[in-house]
Amino acid sequence: MDTQPIIVSASPHVHSDRTSKRIMYDVLFALVPAFLVSLYVFGISAFIVTAVAIVSCLVFEYVIQKYLLKTNITIGDGSALITGILLAFNLPSNLPIWMVIVGSLAAIGIAKLSFGGLGYNIFNPALVGRVFLLISFPVQMTLWPTAIENNTSFVDAITGATSLGAIKEGLMAGETMTEIGTRIPSTMNMLFGFTGGSLGEISGLALLLGGIYLLARKVITWHIPITVLVTMGIMTGIFWVIDPEQYANPMIHILSGGAILGAFYMATDLVTSPMTKKGMVIFAIGIGVITVVIRLFGAYPEGISFAILIMNAFVPLIDKYFKPRRFGTKIKAKILQ
């Protein structure tokens, strides 16, 4: 007591063991199963793309913070790491390395640090990176390696379209769903990940596992992911009932493309999602609707990244209008017996 003075601070004097670092590492852990599946399916190239994305995100954050912004360096908080992984998960595993680096720069430099760093970004950095690449390099971004079981080859020779891409092309060419159905992977294969697509989005099951872990650890709540998927299911279901030959069934829509990855990992990003439960539901419904509209009527086969980014822009407005109910604003006169 003589050497160190007693500390005085305002209450509370205890703190929960939940830290932002722990949240970040929970997310990281939840992404492991999906990463393993993608390693199994796409082989070493999946690892390379992920590693490059992580390293370049960390390096860009360090360099920009140190030399450009001259602020504290925050690469240790895990957020750039997650941005890197999520960006990689949204890229085809055969994307040229330099494009991955460009995407990382867009994610960290444009979407995150130029807005003020962690907590201030309006848009999900990983998605900004992906959309930036998709618009800049549409050809490379939509050439997907075909899934090969237990892939060990270094270069993916065979490339093809995703199921959603195949459906879109087929329908444009005037085919019916029954005809297309023979060419796209079965629902079971989609669940386990034997399907074309971005690195991390292929296995619905692995992503769901991670999602359940996040729910159990209370990193995310059910409001956003479940509402997104339910909205998508209902909307595609309605069209499917109207004309099953022109519209794919809801199961295909939910399992293919980035729906599950988007719903559980991208839309739930703490920074770019609303603060209240009510707001989260509204936000998620918006994502579901926009995604389905883009998928069914838009130019792109997949729309969840655009949908999330569009709804990100609405978050401040949602936060302003959907506030928690203040205690004492509804008087209940129920008497306990």
Add this chain to the structure above:
Amino acid sequence: MQESILNSVILLSSLGSVAAVVLFVVSKKFYVYEDPLISEVEDILPAANCGGCGSPGCKAFAEKLVNTEDISELFCPVGGNEIMAQVSSILGKEVVEKDPTLAVVRCQGGCDVRPKTTEYQGPRSCAISSIIYSGETDCQYGCLGDGDCVQVCKFDAMYMDINTGLPVVISDKCTSCGACVDACPRGIIEMRPKQKRDLKVFVGCLNEDKAGIARKACNVACIGCSKCEDICPKDAITMTNNLAYIDPIACTLCRKCVEVCPTHSIIETNFPPKKVKKDTAEKKVNVESVKINTDA
């Protein structure tokens, strides 16, 4: 090709002309009359928008000056008597001359003389820490050292001395707008009328505790011994609650009180013969400087 260039030139020019006409009509129709005196007065005002006059900004103050009949109550502390005289000549209203004032920090309890007994954790803001408790030292009257006054100063006229942890007023830059006085939760900053040749003699302490307690908390605390009160030839010093106060109007700057103060809690600044540079003289608000002064 030529046709399309021609088309676009015609289209854009006609759009521009229509817009110009619309703008002209609107500006005529919705013209709001403003007393030209207001902008004339505003041009004279220092445009600091500090709020020292009580109005939210210089424009608002100019409107107030023009629209009020009797402006003897109004005063721009930044511009001072000079500006107010110009305002008076424009408006033809009478202004009252005020003594120019200057902010002084009435605490010299730096780190070396006022030991810290606790460690504060929380937002570094005097306003917040003063709600939570009486500060890191045992003195509940003195400077908290988190620099709310420096933050609020719009003229860069204050800075925190790294060695003492106390705020320092740069006399040349201080416009006596009073923002720091309002920001300090302890009220240790006082607006004192400028004395002759910017010389200052004031009590650098606000401690109202009894001698023993005050001295224990801080070496340079005013202990309320009344020696200064007794020696002052002009009765400019009053004692209330174990604390001396020097009336700047009555004070003749004889500095007898400075010599007699046993704890060196009376500060004198800008006095010869210590021929040091002006900016360092201002910094001398710590105990050493006072000691040198009294020796000299």
Add this chain to the structure above:
Amino acid sequence: MLKTFLKGGVHPPENKLTSSKPIKRMSVPKVVYVPISQHIGIPAEIVVNIKDKVEIGQVIAKSGGFVSSNIHSPVCGTVTKLDKIVDTKGYKKQCIVIRTDPKNASNFEEPTLTLKKNFDLSSDEILNKINDSGIVGLGGATFPSHVKLSIKEGVAIDHLIVNGVECEPFLTADHRLMLEKAEEIIVGIKILMSALHVDKAIIGIENNKRDAIEVLKELARNETGIKVASLEVKYPQGSEKQLIQALLNREVPKNGLPLDVGVIVHNVGTIFAIYQAIQHNIPLTERVVTVTGKNLKNASNYWVKIGTPIKDLVNEVGGLPEGTRKIVNGGPMMGQAIKNLDVPVTKGTSGILVIPEGEASRGEVKNCIRCSDCVTVCPMGLEPHLLMNLSEKGLYDRANDEDILTCIECGSCSYVCPSNRPLLDYIRFGKSIVKQLNTV
């Protein structure tokens, strides 16, 4: 499913280290420092002079108005000084300093009181006696009890709620009191019920105090109208509004009082003090204080005379352990960290918590990651992150619109924030400014 309040709340580690330690009587201090302002409202007026001899229970400072309270001498002795002594916030406040008479036996006698069940006083008489005895809310708010009990004509009350929740971690003062003075508390409840003319009373206790629930349930079985409800363990259930919602599912309206929903809430400690005052004419001069901390060897509950310096209390448990970095007056969630040990125990002191090195420091403040945890845990349905931003940026009007004043300062938001942001610090500051602006 156990009952609890509906919105928000946290569950910090309970750490009720002293729940099995019977309440000991603390040795009588040599000198007591009795502050004249131990309650919310107008400070009491000193009615003794230096060198006066005072008896235990003698009024030494008289209530200064309606919202004020008498203060009685906790010891037999001599008034030596009327001085200023630091309060829990470190500011010097007026105190009456009394030197205990070491020869006077009444200082050291343990009061042996037999349970007195019957009383026949009108409600005015009960109220006056409570007022005279200087009883204030002992849960921590220290609001003068007679003010709370003086109900205006036309306000209908149907329930008396007895707050035995003690949701603060570490504290066990109320718990031990309920165990050891259960019968007296039941009599106290009956006194209050007759004074308020209500026929229903509910004792709310959190489920981590099963023994106390058992004891009180057993006693309540023979009484009409008194019920014991066990509640889910959740902080801040001890807050009046949350407790009323948990027990009766009634929501006190915004800016309203429990009276608006026909309820009056009193802490068990207050109830016991009322019993002592009515049945034995003993004014409030001592209270139960939990002295606790993880490194404290003899952590226990004590009957402490009001005005005892915390220094004496700490010495009683064997001095401050090595490496103590923080001393808290009260519980860890809402208590006030004190600057030094000269601070005296007042009517509102429910515990002294000694926090060792390692747990005393706050974590590094990081950016808000908008995780919305603070919104989720806020029991009042506020948005702490927003309120903090608004007060930090000085947007007090907007903070007022966002109901900053309804914050109960429970600290759940700061407790849960993963970025260690000082949410409550800023909200408290914003509240003080908004209050100032609203009164102008």
